[in-house]
Every structure is written in C-alpha cells, then in structure tokens.
Amino acid sequence: MADAETRYSTLEKLVLSLVQTARRLRRYFQGHPIHVLTNFRLQNVLSNPELSGRLAKWAIELGEYAIEFKPRPTIKGQVLADFIVEIPQEKEEECKKEIEAPVDQKQDKVWKMFTDGASNDEGAGAGLKITNPEGQHFTYALRLEFKSTNNEAEYEALLAGLKIAKKLGARHLEAHVDSMLVANQIEG
Known part of the structure; x- marks a missing residue:
C-alpha cells in the first residue's frame, strides 16, 4: 500500500x-x-x-x-489446536535443524534469477533467466494476457520466476529485478 x-x-x-x-x-x-x-x-x-x-x-x-x-464461516478453536498437536515430532526437529544450519551450508547451492518485465500499448510481457548452481541456464519468455503497467509486469515476472524456480527444485534463490519498486516491496 x-x-x-x-x-x-x-x-x-x-x-x-x-x-x-x-x-x-x-x-x-x-x-x-x-x-x-x-x-x-x-x-x-x-x-x-x-x-x-x-x-x-x-x-x-x-x-x-x-x-x-x-458471512465468513466460523472455525472452531479446537480444530486449530488439534492441527498443532498432530505435527509429528520429527517435523519439529527438521524445522529446528533447518533454522540452526550454518549460513555457509545454506548458501552453497544458490540459484540465480534475473527478471525483466515490460509493458506498452500492444501488451505486456516478461523475460526470465534462471541459473542453477551447476551453471545451467533456463530462459523463459512470458506474455501477459492483461493490461498492466511496467511495474506490474516486473512484479508478474518475479512471481512467475519464483514459481518456475520452485518447480525446478530451487531452495535458495538470489533474485535480481530491475524495478526498485518491486525490489523494495519484496524486501519489506
């Protein structure tokens, strides 16, 4: 906002x-x-x-x-409590190990993503380039089927890139966007 x-x-x-x-x-x-x-x-x-x-x-x-x-249907408080209780102990341990993992161990397999989105009177599109840790490049071109501004096209490029990277198996991703607005939004 x-x-x-x-x-x-x-x-x-x-x-x-x-x-x-x-x-x-x-x-x-x-x-x-x-x-x-x-x-x-x-x-x-x-x-x-x-x-x-x-x-x-x-x-x-x-x-x-x-x-x-x-009106929004109500959610019983007991359902949420039951869900929390059902989380297996090994999943809790797995989460703790992931949080406590050394920084250099987490960063050894970093994927890189470069995005660019553009918009004009004829339409909008986005380009993506994703590089895995082994150096393989994956290039994608997207056509957006709705009117958008340049910043919206940049944002859509980033979202599409994140989805594709996840499907490719990326766990740690370094994203490069050329829109300062999108970058600041993502960084909070």
Missing part, C-alpha cells in the same frame, strides 16, 4: 483490497459470480447512496461485477 493508503480506515482498506483484486483479476470477475466471505458489512457501505469520495468511486467500479457478500 502507498503511504497515504496506510492511513485509511479499516473499512476503506478492505474495500481497497477488493478493488485492487478486481482490477488484477478483471476477466475472472467479469466472467463469474464472486463470493466475498467477510464479517464486515461491506455490502451496506458500498450500497449506501450517501457515499462520497473514494468509496463512491470504488462502489461504482465494483458495481459492474456480480459480487455477493456472505
């Missing part, structure tokens, strides 16, 4: 997240009925005729979709 957006009320942040999701997944929102599970009264807020400002703008933007708001 942008700096100004962090000062929105909780309700405005929820509506903003729905608007951003609708923008990114426009084709899905247009082609299917959408069910939003929430305990907040977003439907009442968005259907209020006295809205003004950004909420009114967002209500108009979301009005074109078939969105149905439903």
Whole structure:
C-alpha cells in the first residue's frame, strides 16, 4: 500500500483490497459470480447512496461485477489446536535443524534469477533467466494476457520466476529485478 493508503480506515482498506483484486483479476470477475466471505458489512457501505469520495468511486467500479457478500464461516478453536498437536515430532526437529544450519551450508547451492518485465500499448510481457548452481541456464519468455503497467509486469515476472524456480527444485534463490519498486516491496 502507498503511504497515504496506510492511513485509511479499516473499512476503506478492505474495500481497497477488493478493488485492487478486481482490477488484477478483471476477466475472472467479469466472467463469474464472486463470493466475498467477510464479517464486515461491506455490502451496506458500498450500497449506501450517501457515499462520497473514494468509496463512491470504488462502489461504482465494483458495481459492474456480480459480487455477493456472505458471512465468513466460523472455525472452531479446537480444530486449530488439534492441527498443532498432530505435527509429528520429527517435523519439529527438521524445522529446528533447518533454522540452526550454518549460513555457509545454506548458501552453497544458490540459484540465480534475473527478471525483466515490460509493458506498452500492444501488451505486456516478461523475460526470465534462471541459473542453477551447476551453471545451467533456463530462459523463459512470458506474455501477459492483461493490461498492466511496467511495474506490474516486473512484479508478474518475479512471481512467475519464483514459481518456475520452485518447480525446478530451487531452495535458495538470489533474485535480481530491475524495478526498485518491486525490489523494495519484496524486501519489506
């Protein structure tokens, strides 16, 4: 979220997240009925005729979709407690060993990924180059099937690269992106 957006009320942040999701997944929102599970009264807020400002703008933007708001089903506390109890002891030990492993042992098999995304009037795309520890190069070109800005194309390139690297078996990945916005977002 942008700096100004962090000062929105909780309700405005929820509506903003729905608007951003609708923008990114426009084709899905247009082609299917959408069910939003929430305990907040977003439907009442968005259907209020006295809205003004950004909420009114967002209500108009979301009005074109078939969105149905439903209450979120409850999760029994006992189910979560049972899940925690069911974690096998060897899995806990495995997690502890991975956390306590020496730094140089973790870094001996580092994969490298270079991404680049671009957008123009004709469309958007992304390029990826992934190098395994043995020096083999894997090159990918992606065409994005939705309108996007350059930063969105960069972000999509990074996400696609992470998915591909995971499928290739990468456990430790050094990612190089040329968008400062995306890099700062990923670094937190």
